[in-house]
Amino acid sequence: MIFPRLLARVLGIVALTASSAVQADLPTFQVVAENGRFTPDTITVPANTRFRLQLTNRNAGPEEFETTSPFKELVVGPGVTRSTIFPPLKPGTYPFFGEFHPDTAKGRFVAQ
Ligand SMILES: [Cu+2]
Numbered sequence: 758m759i760f761p762r763l764l765a766r767v768l769g770i771v772a773l774t775a776s777s778a779v780q781a782d783l784p785t786f787q788v789v790a791e792n793g794r795f796t797p798d799t800i801t802v803p804a805n806t807r808f809r810l811q812l813t814n815r816n817a818g819p820e821e822f823e824t825t826s827p828f829k830e831l832v833v834g835p836g837v838t839r840s841t842i843f844p845p846l847k848p849g850t851y852p853f854f855g856e857f858h859p860d861t862a863k864g865r866f867v868a869q
Pocket residue numbers: 821823830856
């Protein structure tokens with residue numbers, strides 16, 4: 758039976774397209790890691806809304822962007838940009854840090 762399989766494929770493609778369209782609409786926040794710091798170090802995000810963090814690493818070596826609550830890790834090589842999607846956050850302040858520069862790479866999301 759070819760038709761059900763074809764239908765499933767078409768539906769699968771539609772579902773994929775729909776979910777990537779939703780992701781494209783996410784609020785996106787850019788952060789640069791440079792000289793062992795994050796810029797900006799305070800990022801105001803909408804509360805109760807998924808969002809994307811896009812990190813560009815201009816350090817000489819790798820950086821690892823990390824939050825403990827919610828738990829997220831993003832390892833980014835030098836000269837590389839990567840992104841990750843955060844779950845909806847309740848209003849509040851959520852610290853983040855760079856695991857490879859823990860003394861200087863510190864910041865926070867402020868969800869409001
Ligand atoms: Cu880590």
